[in-house]
Amino acid sequence: MKAGFVNIFGKPNAGKSTLLNALMGEKLAIVSPKVQTTRHRIKAIYTDAHCQIIFSDTPGIIEPRYKLHEKMMQAVKSSLEDADVALLLADATESPEESGAIFSALKLKVPAIVVINKADLAGPEQLKQVVDYFKQQPYCRHILVISALRKTGVDALLKSVVEFLPEGMPFYEGDDLSDLPTRFFVSELIREKIFLLYGDEIPYHATVLIQEFKEKSTLIKIQADIIVQRESQKGIILGEGGKMIRQLGTQARQDIEAFLGSKVFLELFVKVRPKWRDNEWQLREYGY
Ligand SMILES: Nc1nc2c(ncn2[C@@H]2O[C@H](COP(=O)(O)OP(=O)(O)OP(=O)(O)O)[C@@H](O)[C@H]2O)c(=O)[nH]1
C-alpha cells in the first residue's frame, strides 16, 4: 500500500478547489470566480485498492490583513507541516513570477509537483513560457499542464502523485470522504452562494453559522445565520422585499439537497456582528 498527504498550494483563484473536486470526482470544496473563496483546510480522502491519498485544499496564499486572514494562513501552515507531496498550482494565464516567489517562500522539504492550471485559456506560446519558467525552479520535481475545470490532465496528475507517495497503511476508513462534519459542508454551500450572488465586499464580510440541523422523518431541517459586519450589508443580503435572500435560499437548498441526498427545509437569518473578522472569540464561534 501507499498512503500519504498531498496538499494543494497556490495563489487565490488558481483553481485549487476546482482541482480537489476534479481529483475526487465529487464536489467537496466550494468554488467561485472571486479570490479568497476558501477559508479552511479541506481534507478529502481518496482510497482505492493500492493507495490512500489524503488531499488538502487550502486557502489561497495572501498577506494577512485581518485575524480571519491569519487563521486562513494558519490553515496553509498546518498543511505545509504534514504534506508528503505538495501540488503547487499556478494559473497558466498569469505571468509565473508571482506564484514562483510564493512557492520559493514555502521552503518545501517534500517533493513538489508544479501544476499549471487553466490550460484551456492559454495559448501554446504562453504555456511554453510558463512551463520553461517553473522547470528551472529548484523545488520543481515534476511539472504537468492541466485544466481542472475541463478535467484534462487530471488522471495523469493522479498517476504521478501516486509515484511520489510514500509506502504506508491507510489513515482513514475506506469509505470516509472527509474528516469534516456534514454541517461544515452545508455552511460552505450557503457561503458559496453568497460569493456567487453578491458583489463588492459582501462575500468577504460574511460568514455562515449553522444553528440547527435536525433530521425529521421526511426531510432535514436546517437553520443558519448569515453573519455580516454592518446593517447596510444586512439590507443588501436581504434585497428589496427579501428578493435576494429568497434566491440565495433556493440555490443553497438545491445544492444541499443534492449533497445530502434528502429533502431540506432551509431557514436563513441575517445577523450583524461588527468587526467579527478581527474578533478571536467570534472567529472561534464561527469555526475559524
Ligand atoms: N477556464 C478555467 N477556469 C478554471 C479552471 N480551474 C478553475 N477555474 C475557475 O477559476 C475560478 C477559481 O477557482 P477556485 O477553484 O475557486 O480557485 P481557488 O484556487 O480554490 O481559489 P481560492 O479558494 O480563492 O484560493 C473559478 O471560477 C473556476 O471555475 C480551469 O482549468 N479552466
Ligand SMILES: [Mg+2]
Ligand atoms: Mg478555493
